[in-house]
Amino acid sequence: MRSLKRFGFAVTAVLGLVWGDSALAGPTLDGVKSRGVVTCAVNTGLAGFGMPDQQGDYKGLDADTCRAIAAAVLGDAKKVKFIPTTTQQRFTVLQSGEADVLTRNTTWTLLRDTEQGFNFAPVTYYDGQGFMVAKKAGIKSAKELDGATICVQPGTTTELNLADYFRTNRMTFKPLVVEKLAEVENAFFSGRCDAYTTDRSGLAATRAGKASNPDDYVILPEVISKEPLAPAVRHGDDEWFDIVKWTIYAMIGAEEKGIASSSVDDALKSEDPDVKRMLGVTPGLGKALHIDEKWAYNVIKQVGNYGEVFERNVGSKTPLKLERGLNGLWSQGGLMYAMPFR
Amino acid sequence: MNASSTRRGSAWWNDERSRELLFQALIIGVVIAVLAYLGHNATVNLRRQGIVGGFGFLSHEAGFEISPALIPYTPADSYADAMLVGLLNTLLVAAIGIVFATALGLIVGLLRLSGNWLVARLALGYVELMRNTPLVLQLFVWWNLLRISAPGPRAAWQVLPGVFVSNRGVAFPVPEYDPGFRWVLAALLVAILASAALARWAGRRQARTGRPFPVLSAALALIVLLPTVVFVALGAPFHLDIPQLGAFNFKGGVTVTPEFAALVFGLVVYTAAFIGEIVRGGIQAVSRGQSEAALALGLKRRHVLRLVVLPQAVRTMIPPLTNEYLNLAKNSTLAVAIGFADYFSVANTILNQTGQAIEAMTLIAAVYLSLSLGLSLLMNLYNRRVALVER
Numbered sequence: 001m002r003s004l005k006r007f008g009f010a011v012t013a014v015l016g017l018v019w020g021d022s023a024l025a026g027p028t029l030d031g032v033k034s035r036g037v038v039t040c041a042v043n044t045g046l047a048g049f050g051m052p053d054q055q056g057d058y059k060g061l062d063a064d065t066c067r068a069i070a071a072a073v074l075g076d077a078k079k080v081k082f083i084p085t086t087t088q089q090r091f092t093v094l095q096s097g098e099a100d101v102l103t104r105n106t107t108w109t110l111l112r113d114t115e116q117g118f119n120f121a122p123v124t125y126y127d128g129q130g131f132m133v134a135k136k137a138g139i140k141s142a143k144e145l146d147g148a149t150i151c152v153q154p155g156t157t158t159e160l161n162l163a164d165y166f167r168t169n170r171m172t173f174k175p176l177v178v179e180k181l182a183e184v185e186n187a188f189f190s191g192r193c194d195a196y197t198t199d200r201s202g203l204a205a206t207r208a209g210k211a212s213n214p215d216d217y218v219i220l221p222e223v224i225s226k227e228p229l230a231p232a233v234r235h236g237d238d239e240w241f242d243i244v245k246w247t248i249y250a251m252i253g254a255e256e257k258g259i260a261s262s263s264v265d266d267a268l269k270s271e272d273p274d275v276k277r278m279l280g281v282t283p284g285l286g287k288a289l290h291i292d293e294k295w296a297y298n299v300i301k302q303v304g305n306y307g308e309v310f311e312r313n314v315g316s317k318t319p320l321k322l323e324r325g326l327n328g329l330w331s332q333g334g335l336m337y338a339m340p341f342r
Numbered sequence: 343m344n345a346s347s348t349r350r351g352s353a354w355w356n357d358e359r360s361r362e363l364l365f366q367a368l369i370i371g372v373v374i375a376v377l378a379y380l381g382h383n384a385t386v387n388l389r390r391q392g393i394v395g396g397f398g399f400l401s402h403e404a405g406f407e408i409s410p411a412l413i414p415y416t417p418a419d420s421y422a423d424a425m426l427v428g429l430l431n432t433l434l435v436a437a438i439g440i441v442f443a444t445a446l447g448l449i450v451g452l453l454r455l456s457g458n459w460l461v462a463r464l465a466l467g468y469v470e471l472m473r474n475t476p477l478v479l480q481l482f483v484w485w486n487l488l489r490i491s492a493p494g495p496r497a498a499w500q501v502l503p504g505v506f507v508s509n510r511g512v513a514f515p516v517p518e519y520d521p522g523f524r525w526v527l528a529a530l531l532v533a534i535l536a537s538a539a540l541a542r543w544a545g546r547r548q549a550r551t552g553r554p555f556p557v558l559s560a561a562l563a564l565i566v567l568l569p570t571v572v573f574v575a576l577g578a579p580f581h582l583d584i585p586q587l588g589a590f591n592f593k594g595g596v597t598v599t600p601e602f603a604a605l606v607f608g609l610v611v612y613t614a615a616f617i618g619e620i621v622r623g624g625i626q627a628v629s630r631g632q633s634e635a636a637l638a639l640g641l642k643r644r645h646v647l648r649l650v651v652l653p654q655a656v657r658t659m660i661p662p663l664t665n666e667y668l669n670l671a672k673n674s675t676l677a678v679a680i681g682f683a684d685y686f687s688v689a690n691t692i693l694n695q696t697g698q699a700i701e702a703m704t705l706i707a708a709v710y711l712s713l714s715l716g717l718s719l720l721m722n723l724y725n726r727r728v729a730l731v732e733r
Contacts, residue, residue, distance in 0.1 A: 088694045095393070095699065116697030117393040148590040149510060154687065155694025160405045163417035174409040174591065176601070177691070178681035187681065192489050192509050192600070194590045236390050 028100050028233070028240035029073065029290060037079045040066035041099035044084040044181060047205035048314040048322075049105045049125075058082045061313045062103040065124055065231055065248065068303040069101060072247045072295040077302035086179050088155045091116060094234060101244055102232040105199065107157045118232040121244040122252070124306075125314075126326040126335055128223035129161050130200040132207060135218050137194065142222040146171035151184050151193035153177070158198050161225040185210045195220075199227045201314065201322060208319035243289055250296040253278060253338035254305035256329060261304040264297060278341040285341060296341075306336060384700060399696045400425075406691065408683045410599060421692050428688030429709060435602070435684060436671045436713070439609040443670060444663075446614035451621025465618070472615035478676050480612055485604035485680045492600075495591055504584045506592055511599040513585035513592035522576040529572040530565065537561035601682035605674065613670045620662045624655035657728055664721035668714050675710075685709055 032038050042062055043050035050062040058066075067077040085093050085104060094102045095117060105127075106112075108120040131150075133139045142165070152159050154177045166173050176193050178184040185206050188196040196203070200219060207214045231248070233241050254260070257275055259267045267275055276282040279300075280293035289295065303309065310327060314320045328334025354360050388395055404424040405417050412430045415423060453465035472480070489509050493499065498508035504515040517523075537560075544555035585595035628651050636650040637643075677684035686706060693702035 088690050091694065091697055092699050095697070112697070115394045117388075145590075147588050147593070154691040159407075159691070160417075160695070163405055163407045166407075167417060173407065175407045176409075176681050177683060177687065179678055179687075179690075183679070183681070186486075187489065190486075190489050190509070191494050235393075 028237050029243065032073055032100055036074065037081050038066060038070040038073060038101070039081045039083060039099045040069075041083045041085045041090050041093045041102045042066065042104050044086060046105060046181065046202060047209040048201065048318060048320045049205065050082075050084075050103070051209075052084075059313065061125060061309060062105060062231075064303055064309045064313065065103045066101065068251060068299045068309075069103075069244055069247050071298040071302045072250070073243060073291055075292055075294065075298050077298070086181075087153050088179055091118070094118065094232060097234070100233070100240070105202070105229045106232055108228045108230045108232075109157060112232070117235045119235060119241045120230040120232050121241070122248045123228040123230045123335070124248060125201060125229040127199040127201050127227040127229055129158055129197060129225040129227055130203055130223055131195045131197050131220040132188075132203045132217055133195045133220060134191075135216050139195075139220065142195075142220045142224065143169060143171075145173065145195055147173070148194035149174045149176055149192070151176050151178070151188040151196045153181065153184055153198065154179055156198075157225070157227065162197055165224045182210075199229070201320070204320045204322060205314075208321070239290055243291060246289060247295075247299055248306075249338040249341075250278065250299050251303070251306040251309065252329070252336050253341055254296070254300045255307040255336070256331070256338055259300055259305060260308055261301055264300045268297070274341055388700075393697065395698070395701070397701055399698055399701070402696075404692070404695075406695070408688060410597075410602065410683070421696070424688055424692065425685065425705070428683060428685035431683055431688075432671075432674055432677075432685040432709075432713075435606055435609070435674045435677070435682075438606055439613065439670050439674065440667050442606070442610045443613040443617055443666070446610060447617025447666075448621055450614055450618030451625065454618060454622045455625060469615045469618055472612050473619075477608065477612050477673055478679055481604060481608040481676055481680050484608045485600060488600040488604055495587060498587070498592075504582065504595070506585055506587075508592075509600065510591050511597045511603065513595050513597045515582040515584040515595045518581040518583045520579040520581075522573075522579045525576060526569045526573050529569040533565045533568040536568075537564050540564070599682070601677070601680050604680055605677050605682050605684075609670055609673060612673070613666055616666050616669075617663065620659050620666065621655070623662075624657075624659035625651060627658045628654045653728075657730060660721060660725040660728065664718055664725075667717050667721065671713050671717060672710060 040063075042058060043060075045051040046060070049060040050058060051060055053059050063080075063082065066080050066082065070080045071077040083093060083099050085099075090102055090104050090106065091112075093099050102118075103124075105125070107127075108123065112118050113120055131142050131145065139145065145166075150162060150173050152162055152175055159175070159177070162173070162175070176184075176187055178187060184196070187193055189211060196206070198206075200223065203219050207217050207219070211217055231244055233244055254264075257267070257272070257278070259275065264279070268279055268281055270276065270279075270281075273282065277285055279297045280286055280295065283293045286293035286295050292298070304312070307324075307329075310324065311317065314322045316323065324332075324334060326335050328336065330337040355364075385395070400422040401420050403417070404419055404421045406424070407417050408415055408424060408427050410431070411427045412434065413427060415427045450465055450469065453461050454469065456462045456465070492507055492509040495506075495508040495510050498506040498513075501507055502514075506513045537557075540560060541557050544557045548554055583594050585592040585597070587593075591597070632650055632654065633646050636646040641649065674684055675686040678687040678690060689702055689706045689709075693699055696702070
């Protein structure tokens with residue numbers, strides 16, 4: 001029945017497009033303020049990115065991005081509502097206005113950015129697609145996967161990259177497409193598929209969280225795609241787009257300036273004019289974004305800078321054990337770069 | 343025409359006929375206005391979000407792989423091709439499901455009426471268990487059973503020579519295609535038509551003279567012998583395409599995947615429980631006097647069932663049976679939960695890849711509506727044939 005319920009959900013979302021008015025009529029910011037809560041579409045359960053813990057509290061990089069937006073707009077990171085979505089529902093839920101922002105490991109692509117009607121905020125995780133296989137299969141490279149059965153989730157760039165990669169290398173494969181993440185993982189671990197493909201961070205999360213013995217599985221070296229995972233908002237509301245965009249820059253900018261949640265109160269006394277503007281000591285930026293001058297302070301104080309969020313959710317001390325790599329600051333060889341706060 | 347409607351002097355709104363017309367026009371007007379409002383609203387909302395509407399996307403390259411596919415399909419084909427692959431998968435599931443569910447349902451219904459206490463109780467237990475648990479749960483059970491209980495392809499069980507069972511499905515040999523097969527197929531068709539003609543002739547003769555003719559054995563002989571003779575005459579061009587273990591999966595032959603098997607099996611055993619009850623009800627609706635009279639005439643028990651009871655029972659069974667067939671066809675959309683690429687699953691993927699939510703939903707609705715209406719039409723035609731002719 002679960003899948004029926006989920007289809008029902010998609011139907012409601014489509015009906016939202018047909019009936020819907022309230023969510024689209026005014027700017028999203030007004031809606032968020034009057035409801036007093038930021039509604040985010042997140043993953044149904046991907047360790048490190050968006051997954052409810054035992055108390056039902058959503059944890060992960062994507063969940064924290066949502067909390068940061070709530071902190072910036074409403075001054076309270078707890079004023080969030082999470083809508084768990086599958087790969088198939090996520091866009092409809094955002095289009096219909098049911099969610100204010102999509103923070104759900106979603107790849108930024110041209111068609112999504114244009115025809116599908118979304119705008120992408122800065123990337124929160126630079127990822128790439130890979131393959132995971134059972135160690136005992138003795139496979140060393142994705143090039144050896146000709147003829148294999150491969151588990152994949154539907155409606156993803158993953159599904160398209162997979163077909164592209166095999167076409168490019170003149171190989172064939174059989175897809176096993178299952179919508180629910182937990183079911184596709186089960187199918188792989190039970191041996192129904194020779195390989196499981198998704199973003200490498202997702203592979204690490206699945207291996208750490210779901211395998212009975214994580215050491216029995218290896219992630220193959222090939223990275224077959226670029227997967228810049230970024231939050232998305234609807235076309236047509238630039239005010240809201242700006243807020244989401246600069247919330248993420250605030251987290252990255254804070255790390256650049258060495259400001260963490262523990263040191264942000266000291267930073268208020270800083271003489272650095274950049275820091276003064278960012279934290280609202282010198283007013284102006286909050287007004288420009290139509291939110292409180294303390295917006296960035298609230299983000300850093302309540303959620304943390306990008307580095308803190310990364311280490312807390314997916315870093316080397318978590319079961320995912322991901323390196324900063326591409327997701328390090330630009331000054332340390334990564335791609336994280338905040339635009340100037342002025 | 344009503345007498346009051348022609349009476350002069352009364353106001354037109356007191357006229358029954360014009361009032362009926364007015365109300366009908368009003369209702370149609372309201373429906374059109376609501377639809378127009380919804381359509382307009384959707385268009386405006388979509389335009390505001392900069393979403394390009396229309397069905398033009400159907401000719402774009404799909405870019406994703408589908409397995410299993412009944413027709414040749416590659417990711418370079420269009421979304422429309424992908425939808426066709428999904429549609430054929432759905433039709434296959436529905437067709438096989440309906441045939442087997444009917445057969446199993448008939449057996450279950452008869453067993454429910456069995457004089458043997460244990461058999462009747464077992465059939466009852468089966469019906470109650472199947473009818474009172476969610477179908478999606480049953481599908482998950484079958485799928486997981488098939489997947490977990492069977493070994494990997496390298497340790498596949500060879501149950502018959504050339505037939506391999508593994509967690510990738512059941513791989514079995516099929517005859518390689520030969521141009522001569524067309525003649526064999528034609529011979530089979532001829533044999534079937536001839537059998538039908540024979541049955542008609544035998545029926546007429548029995549009605550006229552009372553002498554029975556062994557139609558069943560004659561027809562069987564015809565259907566088996568004629569194609570065989572043609573086949574041998576062509577030099578018996580027979581080569582088996584036997585599955586071979588490749589690096590990962592079996593190559594060659596035909597493989598029935600666990601997803602397909604679980605879906606069809608699940609739908610069949612679930613729907614058969616409902617059909618069994620319909621069969622039981624239909625048979626019990628035929629008055630006992632009918633079978634008693636037939637027995638008194640000296641008919642054998644199996645003849646009583648086949649010639650007297652079932653033809654009358656079928657009349658009451660057809661309308662509810664149509665419902666069950668429609669349910670089976672629509673329930674096949676649960677394939678999406680267990681990873682079988684049916685129409686619903688493929689269309690859902692396309693919805694997601696293109697973001698054309700309204701168009702994709704419309705197509706899904708249109709296909710299942712046509713499928714259901716087509717099925718009901720066929721069943722209604724059949725119903726008209728078997729229904730009691732009232733004079």
